[in-house]
Amino acid sequence: MDGQPKTEVDTFIQVSEVWVPKGDVLTLAGGDYNGLSAFEEASRQTFFTKGMGLPGKAWHEARPVVLKSFDGSYFKRIEAAKEAGLTSAVAIPVFNGDALLAVLVVLCGDDAQRVGAIEVWSEDTGGNLMLAEGYYGAAEEFEFVSQHTHFPKGQGLPGGVWAANAPILMRDLGSGYKFIRASAAGKAGLTTGLGLPVMTPGEKPYILTLLSALGTPIARRFEIWDARPETVGKDGGAMLTDGICAREGALWRDDGNGTREESPRAKPWKGILGQVLGSGLPVVMRGNASLPAGYTSFVGLPIYEDGALAHIVAWYN
Numbered sequence: 310m311d312g313q314p315k316t317e318v319d320t321f322i323q324v325s326e327v328w329v330p331k332g333d334v335l336t337l338a339g340g341d342y343n344g345l346s347a348f349e350e351a352s353r354q355t356f357f358t359k360g361m362g363l364p365g366k367a368w369h370e371a372r373p374v375v376l377k378s379f380d381g382s383y384f385k386r387i388e389a390a391k392e393a394g395l396t397s398a399v400a401i402p403v404f405n406g407d408a409l410l411a412v413l414v415v416l417c418g419d420d421a422q423r424v425g426a427i428e429v430w431s432e433d434t435g436g437n438l439m440l441a442e443g444y445y446g447a448a449e450e451f452e453f454v455s456q457h458t459h460f461p462k463g464q465g466l467p468g469g470v471w472a473a474n475a476p477i478l479m480r481d482l483g484s485g486y487k488f489i490r491a492s493a494a495g496k497a498g499l500t501t502g503l504g505l506p507v508m509t510p511g512e513k514p515y516i517l518t519l520l521s522a523l524g525t526p527i528a529r530r531f532e533i534w535d536a537r538p539e540t541v542g543k544d545g546g547a548m549l550t551d552g553i554c555a556r557e558g559a560l561w562r563d564d565g566n567g568t569r570e571e572s573p574r575a576k577p578w579k580g581i582l583g584q585v586l587g588s589g590l591p592v593v594m595r596g597n598a599s600l601p602a603g604y605t606s607f608v609g610l611p612i613y614e615d616g617a618l619a620h621i622v623a624w625y626n
Contacts, residue, residue: 320626321425321446321525323395324416325593325608326352328364330409335364338411341595341606351389361385364412367400371409371509373429373517374400375442394418397444399427401517403591405613407510413591413610417444424448424498425527426520428455430467431513435459438467438516446525448497454490465489466504467516476505476533476612476622478551482520498522501553503531505622508613519624528624530554530604534575534582536618541574547586547621549573585609585621601625 326340335357342349357365362385367374376398379387384398396419403411415427428443437459445452460468466479466488479502482488483495488502499520507515521527531554536547549572578587581599585592592609594600600607604625612620 319423319525321417321423321521321527322415323393323418324348324414325606326414326416327591327593328357328412328414329590330368330411334358335368335412338590339593341593341608343595343606345393345395348386348389348393348395351386355385357385363398363400364414367402367412368409371402371404371511372431372513372515373402373442373507375427375429375444376400377442377444390416399429399444401507401610402509403611403613404508404510405589406616410611410613411590413593413608415608417446419446421447423525424522425525426451426455426499426518427527428467428518428520429507430460430471430516430518433459437461438471438514441515448499448522451490451493451497451499454493458490460489466502466518470504470506470516470518471514474506474614475535476503476620478503478531478533478553480553494520498524501526501531503527503533503622503624505610505612505620526626528608528626530601530625532621532623532625534621534623536586536620537614546577547575547582549575581607582609582621582623585611585623586618589618 324342327338328335329338360369363376379390395416398416401413423446426445429441430438431441433439439459440455462468463472469477482499482502499522501521503519505517507517519527532552533550534547535550541548575582577583595606606626609623611618
């Protein structure tokens with residue numbers, strides 16, 4: 310696959326990229342192409358107007374968009390994607406109020422071993438969350454269960470995110486009583502779930518869930534950072550409020566009061582989290598010297614609320 314380097318585990322997501330508006334077009338701001346140099350070159354020569362291609366569709370429709378197959382679709386880079394072994398993608402718009410700041414696009418391959426889930430949930434006419442779109446790789450039974458599951462506000466991972474209006478990290482999906490689809494998740498080998506609200510200009514809620522398996526993880530490390538003034542105080546920045554790592558276990562533990570003094574802090578423009586804080590945009594990087602030891606890639610996604618950066622979710626591989 311175009312010189313792609315082998316890693317210790319094959320990841321569910323193969324490529325991550327950030328598109329930003331420049332006037333009336335979206336241009337590439339950065340990406341992690343995981344050695345897929347031909348697809349990277351094709352991307353650098355591409356732009357999207359509103360409604361054009363996958364990033365343009367997420368911009369125009371002001372919602373996250375899942376494209377499960379490129380064949381015969383509106384995806385602009387089909388030939389380059391096919392040569393790279395990429396078959397599906399998800400576009401996640403980042404809005405602050407009515408203003409689009411960026412679109413994060415993640416692209417996946419498809420084979421018999423690749424298991425995971427990227428889901429978009431939205432409110433139906435009955436006031437529950439139903440699956441709007443999703444990509445599951447080889448987890449076909451879990452996909453079927455998800456298509457026939459709904460969540461009231463506060464129930465399960467999507468409903469919990471909806472009620473809290475904040476990202477939530479859920480562990481032990483196959484055995485956790487809080488995860489409604491635990492039995493199907495256990496059969497599929499899904500272990501960790503990250504849910505986050507996708508803020509859009511409209512009133513309809515959108516919840517994104519990333520469900521990771523051990524064999525083909527979405528990430529080997531997840532983090533949730535809180536940047537709200539009521540959490541971090543007048544000095545600003547962000548504080549780690551939850552995290553989990555496949556090697557290290559929990560990165561943060563609640564002391565019973567919701568915080569602990571030694572919780573890591575981030576400041577604008579300092580370190581990789583600081584790049585997200587300082588720019589207010591998604592940040593994707595690979596092979597950067599500032600990455601924690603043992604990791605080669607990073608994705609940081611900002612979440613806005615009431616005109617200000619409220620949270621950052623991050624994942625590492």
